[in-house]
Amino acid sequence: MLTSDAAERGLRAADLDAVALKPAECDVSKALELPVETVVVDYEGHEHFPDNDLLALLGAEKTLRVTTPVRADGFDPLGDDSVVRALPDDAKRVLVAGHGAYLSPEEGERAVAPRFGEAVETADDAWVGTEGIERIALATGATQFELLSGTTARDVRAMRAAGFEGEVAVYAPTVLTDDEDTVLDSVGAYAARRRPVREALPDDAPTDGTATGRAREVLSRAVRDYALVGDVGSVQEHVATLREAGVDTVVGYPARGVEAFLD
Template identity: 60%
Template sequence: MLTGERSVSQTGIDAVALKPKECDVRMALETPFDTVAIDYEGREYLPDADVLRELADDREVRLTTPVRADGFDPTGDDELWEWIPEGVRRVLVAGHAAYLTESEAGRAVSPRLAAGIERAPDAWVGTEGIERVALAVGGTQYELLSRRTESNLRALRATGYDGEIAVYAPTVLSDDEDEILDAVGAYAARRRPVAKALPEGAETDSNAADRARDVLGAAVRDYALVGSVERVREQVSTLKEAGADVIVGYPARGVEEFVE
């Protein structure tokens, strides 16, 4: 738990993202954020409808909905569209292959995102791997923080794009390098440019050494918000100056770090 100047509310982060596989998403009620985004980690980890209603009574709730998955497909099997309680908004995503069957993963993304936006015009649209498609269908663009995010934001705004942009970022409120690597080292290592730069078989947590530690030390700062509250506040400010409207922080060391 953070207090005083170490409070997460001092970072400028606007919303919290939670993974139902990791925690009781009702913990969002103990954070200072008015908006909570709930990640999708497979149907077995969907929160109960009553839990979503409880959250929606007090917060803006956005539930990640993979448009290619059975139940969430707005052009086919859509039983879960009606299951989602009234007042719970959506984050439309193509869906990570790890949470889709082979058949689901083979479905076309574009028509399903377009149909989803038609049914839920206030949805955010996840851009990971489908940036052009997401931009074409409209809605709030939901970007995953990367080394290109700042330049991409500036380029979009320079072209006259005036739609809302939200940025998702794993967050670690610590200056301790070992703590940072333990929390987001493996996450950063999965990004393609980082994976290419890492020595084969290298450790990706606090055990990383030599070149691997150097690569990861830079990468975690490209793909996550890390450091003191003041340092994270500076990173958030830079992103907003570049054109981001909403910064969504995922507490990579556990939701307790965001509790006040």
């Protein structure tokens, strides 16, 4: 399937290594049109999990990774792992604890550490999501899959200086435009959920392109900490800074929708 000239110019010039897609938001088969080698399919609940035929198709054409919550039924290495056992051979895994929104109360009570230990032993070349479980993730020695923040470059430099020789992958919502209203409409609310940003914002301030004054100043800084935004050159510079710090793989999530990566 041919990629568009615009996608080639944008994604390749921005120097992204991979794209993450959310099956609740888009047809993940669109990944076949993207000029990147690696695709990460996020987990958003069983009802949105792609069927194995689609995963096999993606895995045949791309380096495919599938986010799998180790506490969820069907993915639990110490319990029901039926979904994992049925995954196509080409589907590599991203091990995560699992967001509470996608877990039942019983699943949410399950211990994380022993499940990560077991899953890392059985999952070939797994990445481990670090959100909320940084020490457990680091202890596995597997590729660390981190969310971009304003301290990512500094944190990775510190990890490298301390002797961590494993790989580091970074996930970042990505908006390839320098139109500030579009940027804030796309990732303003995402950045505003981070505690330092939430505390800095005026009460009841809008978190999209309608923000003005102090709120707009806070959000404009924050989105550049927690996302890759701006024209292609600006994103490329940010990616280069991450690589210089020791990041191996940069994964962009199309915050304006996958079609924005294809236009």
